[in-house]
Amino acid sequence: MSGENKAGDDKTHTDPAGKEKASSNFIKHIIEADLKTDKYGGRVVTRFPPEPNGYLHIGHAKSICLNFGIANQYQGTCHLRFDDTNPLKESIEYVDAIKEDVRWLGFDWTKHLYYTSDYFDRLYEYAVELIKRGKAYVDSLTPEEIRAFRGTLNEPGKESPYRNRTVEENLALFEKMAKGELEDGSCVLRAKIDMASSNIVMRDPTLYRIRRQDHHRTGNKWCIYPMYDYAHCLSDSLEKITHSICTLEFVNNRELYDWILDALEVYHPQQIEFARLNLSYTILSKRRLIQLVEEKHVSGWDDPRMPTLSGLRRRGYTAAAIRKFCDMIGVARRDSMVDISLLEHCLREELNVSAPRVMGVLHPLKIVIENYPEDQSEMVEAINNPEDESMGTREIPFSRVIYIERDDFMENPPKKFYRLGLGREVRLRYAYFITCHDVIKDESGEIIELRCTYDPETRGGNTPPDGRKVKATLHWVSKSHAINAEVRLYDHLFSVENPMQSSDFTEHLNPDSLVALCNCKLEPGLKNAMSGVHYQFERLGYFFPDPMDSSPGNPVFNRVATLRDTWAKIKKKM
RNA sequence: UGAGGGUUGGUCUAGCGGCAAGACGGCGGGUUCUGGCCCCGUUAACCCAGGUUCGAAUCCUGGACCCUCAGCCA
Numbered sequence: 001m002s003g004e005n006k007a008g009d010d011k012t013h014t015d016p017a018g019k020e021k022a023s024s025n026f027i028k029h030i031i032e033a034d035l036k037t038d039k040y041g042g043r044v045v046t047r048f049p050p051e052p053n054g055y056l057h058i059g060h061a062k063s064i065c066l067n068f069g070i071a072n073q074y075q076g077t078c079h080l081r082f083d084d085t086n087p088l089k090e091s092i093e094y095v096d097a098i099k100e101d102v103r104w105l106g107f108d109w110t111k112h113l114y115y116t117s118d119y120f121d122r123l124y125e126y127a128v129e130l131i132k133r134g135k136a137y138v139d140s141l142t143p144e145e146i147r148a149f150r151g152t153l154n155e156p157g158k159e160s161p162y163r164n165r166t167v168e169e170n171l172a173l174f175e176k177m178a179k180g181e182l183e184d185g186s187c188v189l190r191a192k193i194d195m196a197s198s199n200i201v202m203r204d205p206t207l208y209r210i211r212r213q214d215h216h217r218t219g220n221k222w223c224i225y226p227m228y229d230y231a232h233c234l235s236d237s238l239e240k241i242t243h244s245i246c247t248l249e250f251v252n253n254r255e256l257y258d259w260i261l262d263a264l265e266v267y268h269p270q271q272i273e274f275a276r277l278n279l280s281y282t283i284l285s286k287r288r289l290i291q292l293v294e295e296k297h298v299s300g301w302d303d304p305r306m307p308t309l310s311g312l313r314r315r316g317y318t319a320a321a322i323r324k325f326c327d328m329i330g331v332a333r334r335d336s337m338v339d340i341s342l343l344e345h346c347l348r349e350e351l352n353v354s355a356p357r358v359m360g361v362l363h364p365l366k367i368v369i370e371n372y373p374e375d376q377s378e379m380v381e382a383i384n385n386p387e388d389e390s391m392g393t394r395e396i397p398f399s400r401v402i403y404i405e406r407d408d409f410m411e412n413p414p415k416k417f418y419r420l421g422l423g424r425e426v427r428l429r430y431a432y433f434i435t436c437h438d439v440i441k442d443e444s445g446e447i448i449e450l451r452c453t454y455d456p457e458t459r460g461g462n463t464p465p466d467g468r469k470v471k472a473t474l475h476w477v478s479k480s481h482a483i484n485a486e487v488r489l490y491d492h493l494f495s496v497e498n499p500m501q502s503s504d505f506t507e508h509l510n511p512d513s514l515v516a517l518c519n520c521k522l523e524p525g526l527k528n529a530m531s532g533v534h535y536q537f538e539r540l541g542y543f544f545p546d547p548m549d550s551s552p553g554n555p556v557f558n559r560v561a562t563l564r565d566t567w568a569k570i571k572k573k574m
Numbered sequence: 575u576g577a578g579g580g581u582u583g584g585u586c587u588a589g590c591g592g593c594a595a596g597a598c599g600g601c602g603g604g605u606u607c608u609g610g611c612c613c614c615g616u617u618a619a620c621c622c623a624g625g626u627u628c629g630a631a632u633c634c635u636g637g638a639c640c641c642u643c644a645g646c647c648a
Contacts, residue, residue, distance in 0.1 A: 209646035330587040
């Protein structure tokens with residue numbers, strides 16, 4: 001192996017996401033223009049700034065892929081910065097989960113891990129400077145009064161009676177705030193801008209509030225904590241970010257972002273906004289996701305139905321599929337609703353070429369092959385992945401009594417049903433052609449067993465000498481060799497495209513979002529299904545051993561996504 | 575109704591004064607030991623009205639509709 005190749009392999013290993021070519025978008029146009037004019041001396045520095053108050057979801061993945069992707073593409077850097085300015089809601093648990101998720105997604109912040117709380121001292125000094133410049137003041141209005149004084153969308157606000165305190169007075173008061181000599185809520189530090197501004201964000205926004213609350217990183221050092229608008233722009237500035245990319249709801253805040261940096265005459269990154277992701281049949285609001293967890297509608301943040309990265313990961317989504325998805329949906333400024341089937345498409349596209357094929361019967365229907373010797377069994381050879389010959393073959397046991405999928409037999413089949421019926425012949429994949437002769441039912445009329453014969457000349461599933469064709473090939477599993485396993489079928493968490501449209505989104509929770517099947521019959525090799533390996537159950541879909549509930553020798557499978565199902569579509573139209 | 579942002583096939587995205595492109599989906603067909611994959615074909619869009627221009631999705635004017643903002647959240 002040449003040195004060059006080796007270096008390439010290393011990079012791929014540590015940064016799988018860096019290798020993928022990404023499509024262009026309006027933000028990259030801006031960056032390229034800035035590079036051309038040398039606006040930032042050729043630097044490209046972005047950042048992903050999560051607040052550690054919840055788990056990351058696929059909407060965050062869009063932002064992560066964008067920010068880290070840009071850094072990769074332009075030989076820049078991307079910082080991971082925890083925006084931890086509200087100790088009431090934040091915790092170390094979330095910090096750790098977020099780091100794990102970003103890493104899993106395939107991105108590496110290298111040494112660029114930061115916390116807004118690391119800047120609390122400097123942010124405090126900046127605030128003092130703002131006061132000295134006459135651009136900030138301590139307001140002693142109550143929260144209710146501040147709200148009342150702010151005015152409305154149509155009416156200007158009123159200035160606070162405390163607005164014109166002297167610099168000395170403000171300095172003294174602010175110091176008292178910081179030292180904890182004043183009650184929570186008794187006063188705040190506000191920027192002195194314009195109470196009549198048509199942009200409400202600019203009506204003397206709050207910069208600091210008093211909160212006697214231990215912080216997960218700074219402990220009890222601070223009694224005051226900076227607000228987002230104040231801390232964020234200055235953190236960007238301190239880190240010499242070039243392009244501060246955020247979502248559209250911050251467009252109105254950009255004026256304040258710029259004002260603070262200008263007021264302090266410090267390094268000034270540019271904020272660029274893009275539309276956040278909306279996904280059909282799910283919700284991506286952190287607040288609502290918390291609600292689902294707290295109200296126990298799901299088993300936790302990593303419930304496989306959750307759109308969180310931890311949920312998707314546990315379900316069996318791959319990082320590469322999510323990255324591919326983020327690239328495909330693009331980046332723009334218009335609100336949109338991406339169809340969740342696109343995410344499933346990205347998953348299938350990847351797993352089709354990489355997942356080993358395997359046979360498993362989810363709803364078993366017993367078949368006795370009457371002309372097959374009772375005490376006999378044999379091994380048949382199966383291809384592990386028709387898309388990748390290097391994945392080789394395996395042997396599967398076949399015997400007189402087998403299971404097929406209940407759906408694969410119909411007593412009175414409609415015209416377009418190709419599968420097994422009375423008197424019909426089908427192929428058992430890699431095994432034999434069988435013909436059904438009898439249907440056995442219980443007292444209630446339910447089919448409990450099929451009686452079939454097989455054609456020894458079709459061994460391996462091959463066409464017999466007479467050239468006879470069959471219309472269907474079914475998956476199957478030998479009864480005496482099969483293992484029992486639990487398989488969990490997941491569907492969309494919500495039954496409507498946009499659950500947020502309704503006043504109470506929980507009323508649209510899909511009651512069938514999880515169907516656990518306990519009596520599934522899988523080919524014996526799956527007993528030791530490896531965790532972390534994705535399988536394609538032939539004709540059914542992609543399945544992944546649940547990392548939490550599987551144990552050695554007892555895998556529990558999650559269905560990540562079904563295969564495209566043309567038959568289901570035909571059936572629907574009938 | 576103040577300010578700001580937005581509007582291109584069913585969905586997402588491109589276009590930057592000169593043939594409206596791609597992906598996903600849909601439909602039809604081919605292939606097939608997965609009704610999968612793959613292949614081929616096809617469907618389908620510039621919010622509206624004026625204006626500028628030889629020529630407008632693109633520039634201008636007016637309108638409609640959607641989204642965001644009145645936390646001591648981010």
